[in-house]
Amino acid sequence: MTSITGVGVSPGRVIGPVLQMPPAVAEPAPGAGLPAGATAEGEAERLRAAAKTVQAALKDRAAGARKEAAEVLQATALMAADPMLLKSAVKLLEAGRGTERAIWEAAEQVAEQLKSLGGYMAERATDVLDVRARIVAELRGEPAPGIPASDVPFVLAAEDLAPADTATLDPALVLALVTSGGGPQSHTAIIARSLGLPAVVAATGATKLAPGTEVFVDGATGIVTSSPGEAERDLATAYASREPLQPFDGTGMTADGHLVPLLSNVGGGHDALKAAEAGAEGVGLLRTEFCFLNRDAEPTIDEQVAAYKAVFDAFPAKKVVVRTLDAGADKSLPFLTDSTEPNPALGVRGYRTDLATPGVLERQLQAIATAAGQSEAEVWVMAPMISTAEEASRFAGLCQAAGLETPGVMVEVPSAAVTAGSVLKRVDFASIGTNDLTQYTMAADRQLGPLAALNDPWQPAVLHLVKATVDGAASLQEAPKPVGVCGEAAADPALAVVLVGLGINSLSMSARSLAAVAAVLKSVPLEQAQQLAALALRADSAAEARAAVRAELPLLETLGL
Amino acid sequence: MPERIATVASRVGLHARPAAIFAEAAGDQPVEVTIALEGAPADEAMDASSILSLMSLGAEHGSKVVLRAEGDGADAALDALVQVLETDHDAE
Incomplete structure (x- = not known):
């Protein structure tokens, strides 16, 4: 029995034979002519x-x-x-x-x-x-590229999966995904979560597993074990007979009734309808750039109004938090971003593009205000990549000028978390983007597989910055201002409990995660969540924090999460 | 040369599944069949058994196309293929 450890990105425990995804077919050399003797x-x-x-x-x-x-x-x-x-x-x-x-x-x-x-x-x-x-x-005479054909269910091992592989991936035949590359935000992770398949990424050695070898995959802990024993079989059997998740009933709360609205992250009107169907209590993050990816020119105000209104209309009388265009780094919009920057993650991205390309933000705020005026949603607006109180103040001014009443900021840059008290004096709320906050706190590019272990929102340093943000919001003279979380962290049921214990007011996630987060949160009284948060803050590593908290939440086992 | 004019019945035009069904049917015929949009010069007609050619033809729902074939069984082949084109496969 040998094990390799990667990063678990989608929970579930299964056992099955491994099949390897063949490497991509290399381009034949441009100069290659007919071989000697061939006609x-x-x-x-x-x-x-x-x-x-x-x-x-x-x-x-x-x-x-x-x-x-x-x-x-x-x-x-x-x-x-x-x-x-x-x-x-x-x-x-x-x-x-x-x-x-x-x-x-x-x-x-x-x-x-x-x-x-x-x-x-x-x-x-x-x-x-x-x-x-x-x-x-x-x-x-090489094996055919793409997902291997098989008559029996198998564990798919690969370097990483591309979006195109999704179409041919049959969830009835693929038991789990294990990749040597990729990180928590890689395509493999996204595909796995959307299909509800257990997955482990950044597992060095995954591509060396011999085809046909039986392996045990634990998508929560990131462990992949060859030739599994009795203990692993029991775990897989328990997972196979797990209790089905109840659908989310539309009110997120702890066991003792402390309300924590569970919202959804959406990229457009279609997503918003699906989120509303799944019971989301509103939208915690509308990624406006997703309405306009692959566009060479700035969308007109009318186009923007239509796109935003489609989302607002899915949530009448509910909260919809709109994030202004977050272009740059991995999401380029040619009318805003300079693709030649040597270090795009630290470049002119998010709110910062307003300095290099003034006007786009003001027109967007105008479009948001118009769409809000034509719908019944309660519209909040926040700027991505805010680093200082001055930026927050200027953004609040722009919102006011556009007639938008509830300005806020994303907390993704450690400086904003550390100085949350003064940043929040200028705006009405904060929403923590844990993916970027983790990448910037740990100085680890979130696109890089080898750094996936650093890019873990369970890192105690990240949790301390979440706490700093909540403390900053509570330190104000006036009533404390709400702080939400809208990164992948909110979709991890165990981590969601910790976040609530740290004082987070609302959680926003992909619609698919609502039921699991709601079920686990409802099993824990607020006081226990606070104790678990303290436990996680004291841990010496991300793995220790995760293990300590999970050990106290037996429901995770019952539900196979 | 025997030829027929047919109207594309599929709502999505001659793409996707309807194109696959038609290309396969054309390939099964004993004679080579060509296809062109009505009014296009005959020498621009394309191989009707090539799904890639069919897709680039751009025949929409209601487009009229000309099928041509020569040799033994040409008439029967054309009649069979007209039938395929004038069926709305999406309605099945």
């Missing part, structure tokens, strides 16, 4: 045969897939031996290209053509490139 005619035959094999394999998979996936796979199978694609590849062969290079370039041209048609056709370009990779792998 264009012979190679054309070899290419057609490879295409037929790929087509047959895809058809087989289509036969075993669910309806929607089956239709996509059937269309992809037809593309694999498409006469037009093969004809252009053969032309390139006759012009002297190597076989792999010929199909590579022919597919590239078709994909470009489809992309230029836009919309649905542009999305199909990905399928053409997928088919190309499969044909090249077949020509080389």
Whole structure:
């Protein structure tokens, strides 16, 4: 029995055989011509045969897939031996290209053509490139790229997953995800949470697990054990027979009735409707940049009003906290961000873009005010990446000028947490973005897999800054101002209890996490949450804090969280 | 050369599943069949069994297309394919 440890990003305990995701197919060298002794005619035959094999394999998979996936796979199978694609590849062969290079370039041209048609056709370009990779792998005698085919459920091991892999990932067949790369915000983590699959990322050695080996995966603790024993089997059995989660009833509170509104993070009107259906008591974070990703130019005020109103209308008489455009670092908006910065995470991002590109923020606030005027939601507005009380004060002034009554700030930069008392004098509330607060506190880029252990919101230093923010808010002469949390931390049921114990007033998370957080919170009286918070603050490491708190929350086991 | 004019019945046009069904049916015919939008020059007609060609044709719901084929069984092949095009596969 050997174990590797990564970072657990989606809870659950399962046992199953490992299958490895093959590495991506490498591009054939541009200069590669026909190998000595080969003829264009012979190679054309070899290419057609490879295409037929790929087509047959895809058809087989289509036969075993669910309806929607089956239709996509059937269309992809037809593309694999498409006469037009093969004809252009053969032309390139006759012009002297190597076989792999010929199909590579022919597919590239078709994909470009489809992309230029836009919309649905542009999305199909990905399928053409997928088919190309499969044909090249077949020509080389390598395993087919993508999620391996299997008749039995398995644990998928990979370096990291790409968004495109989601489409072919069958949650009925994949038991868990284990990756050597990635971090808590990687695509693997996001995919796993959205499908409710246990997942461990940043597990060094994951790609070395021999295919077929039986492993135990614990998506809460991040442990992956080969050749599991009796204890692991019991844990997996207990998880399989866990109590089902009750849906969230719409009122977040502790066991003794201390109210903690549970809100949702949304990126647009569609998300907002789903969140409202899941019982969210409002929106704790509207990521406005998500309405406008992939845009070259600033959206017009009318477009913005429509996008925001769609969210507000999903929550009449409820709170909706709008975050102004948070461009920069991993989310670039060409009209706001300079992509050539040497260190984008520490660059002109969030609220700071207003200095480099004045006007965009004021127009956005105007659009938010207009949309708020046309709906019944209680609209609060906050600026991302506030570092000083002066910035908070200036932002509050801009909100006032736009007619927005409740200005607030995100606390993501340690300086804002440490000086929360003076920052909050200027605004009405704070919301802690734990993902960025963790990255800046630990000085660890959240995109980097090797730093995933540092990028853990259970780090005692991060919890101390959460406490500093709450203390700052409580130190004001007037009534204390509300402090919420809207990062991934709020979606971890154990950590949510700690946050409430630290004095956090509301928690905002993806709609999927509401039921689990609500159930665990309701099992704990406020006083116990405060004791658990003290326990976590005293811990010497993130792992120790997590283990100490989880040990006191037996419901986590019962629910398999 | 035998030819037929057909109206695309699928609501999404000749994309996605309808294109796959049509390309597969065209590939099953004993003769080579070409497809073009009505009014397009005959030498710009494309291989009807190529799903990638069909997708780039841009035939929408209600578009009229011309099918052409030559040789033994051409008429039967064209009739069969017109039937496929004029069925709304999304309604099934």
